[in-house]
Amino acid sequence: MSINYSEKIPNNVNLANDRALQRALEHWQPHFLDWWREMGPHHFAQADVYLRTAVGVDAQGWASYGAVKMPDYRWGIFLADPVAGRTIGFGDHAGQPVWQQVPGEFRSQFRRLIVTQGDTEPASVEQQHLLGHTCPSLYDLRNLFQVNVEEGRHLWAMVYLLHAYFGRDGREEAEELLARHSGDTDKPRILGTFNEPISDWLSFFMFTYFTDRDGKFQLKSLAESAFDPLARTCRFMLTEEAHHMFVGETGVGRVVKRTLEVMKELGSDDPAAIRAAGAIDLPTIQRYLNFWFTSSLDLFGSEVSSNAASSFANGIKGRPDESQYEDHDCRTASFSLDTPQGREDVPLRNAMNQVMRESYIKDCEIGIKRWNLAIQRAGHEALRLTLPSPRFHRSIGVWAGLSVDPSGNAMEPAEHARSLPRWLPSEADRAFVHSLMRRVTEPGKMAAWIAPPDRGINNLPVEYEYVRLQ
Numbered sequence: 001m002s003i004n005y006s007e008k009i010p011n012n013v014n015l016a017n018d019r020a021l022q023r024a025l026e027h028w029q030p031h032f033l034d035w036w037r038e039m040g041p042h043h044f045a046q047a048d049v050y051l052r053t054a055v056g057v058d059a060q061g062w063a064s065y066g067a068v069k070m071p072d073y074r075w076g077i078f079l080a081d082p083v084a085g086r087t088i089g090f091g092d093h094a095g096q097p098v099w100q101q102v103p104g105e106f107r108s109q110f111r112r113l114i115v116t117q118g119d120t121e122p123a124s125v126e127q128q129h130l131l132g133h134t135c136p137s138l139y140d141l142r143n144l145f146q147v148n149v150e151e152g153r154h155l156w157a158m159v160y161l162l163h164a165y166f167g168r169d170g171r172e173e174a175e176e177l178l179a180r181h182s183g184d185t186d187k188p189r190i191l192g193t194f195n196e197p198i199s200d201w202l203s204f205f206m207f208t209y210f211t212d213r214d215g216k217f218q219l220k221s222l223a224e225s226a227f228d229p230l231a232r233t234c235r236f237m238l239t240e241e242a243h244h245m246f247v248g249e250t251g252v253g254r255v256v257k258r259t260l261e262v263m264k265e266l267g268s269d270d271p272a273a274i275r276a277a278g279a280i281d282l283p284t285i286q287r288y289l290n291f292w293f294t295s296s297l298d299l300f301g302s303e304v305s306s307n308a309a310s311s312f313a314n315g316i317k318g319r320p321d322e323s324q325y326e327d328h329d330c331r332t333a334s335f336s337l338d339t340p341q342g343r344e345d346v347p348l349r350n351a352m353n354q355v356m357r358e359s360y361i362k363d364c365e366i367g368i369k370r371w372n373l374a375i376q377r378a379g380h381e382a383l384r385l386t387l388p389s390p391r392f393h394r395s396i397g398v399w400a401g402l403s404v405d406p407s408g409n410a411m412e413p414a415e416h417a418r419s420l421p422r423w424l425p426s427e428a429d430r431a432f433v434h435s436l437m438r439r440v441t442e443p444g445k446m447a448a449w450i451a452p453p454d455r456g457i458n459n460l461p462v463e464y465e466y467v468r469l470q
């Protein structure tokens, strides 16, 4: 199905055939644009940015690249092609045909899930509102803006579902998605991590590595949904999401690479010396990693959850890569859970959040291995970046608020509190990282704390002028 760009709202859902829906979305569109102007990238509305825009939903050649002013980006509604004869893959309705409408009895559950997913998309744009001012290169600035416009499109993806399938409630929710704001005291975003400020680029790279990856897993589980329009929307969003995690993985990798170069020049791994040379020492990188990883772990919810059980039972939300499991019913199976009281067997359906969290953690390991390979190759056998224990620094679930160290061992609360600055970014760490954040906008040039990327975007050289500032 090709995308129709001649309409006000680009789409591949035949919007022109449903006048009422089209009108409702065209009414929401200027509200979205007002939000973008106010909360999107600050002061870059006139810049020409080398962006990709979706032009199809095929695996091959789905995007076209070119210079765009961000407010003119063609945000639209794109669903992956339907799978003929698709049946429900899990839960109580497994084997039945998928749904093209939301069954009345599951309406509020679906709505809550779509709103929660939708809320994260504009939230991240708001969190990154000011980052452009301190870009380490034009290449990075472009990647930030690419991520931002695509998060904006993901909001469109969820708003389309709300408008098309949830009537008046859905339209009200769509307005609310623009009324809540990241970090707002009165009307914050729904999930904790999405209210954390992202005011430096190390945080941005950690966020795109760890928090966008949570997004990937949420989308993968919703791509399994019995509600087919939701599944198809999420399948296409995953195509875009891959780039966001690429930005995170290569971003952290380039920071590590630069640190290793400075360590070699200095012949030392002394953090103070590395900082004095203008790079970020590995222990600081580890603390940022600890913060964003553990904060993202909370996004999966409580280990034991009756909500998760009913989402699975009702076909609302499956496991990421559901087809790889043998048992798609899970009614009688149990799950061995790590709790502060020891191992506990719980019904598998109730442990679905934890099942997801564990596959997420495995996926997080991949980048850590790559970064460590670079550290090892630079000759530092004893130095490693590691994922902290999922028991550490948790705010949600059975480990919430406990005094546990990054290795997962319980300790005295007072000593734990004293040790926190060694494990999480301290005020001094943040001040130091902020002090490095100076804007570099000469094509091909990089800030001193980050190595250049291996290659440019879409086969262009790294020196290409990815953003033309006005």
Ligand SMILES: [Fe+2]
Binding pocket: 121, 150, 151, 154, 215, 241
């Ligand atoms: Fe997204």
Ligand SMILES: [Fe+2]
Binding pocket: 151, 212, 215, 241, 244
């Ligand atoms: Fe993303």
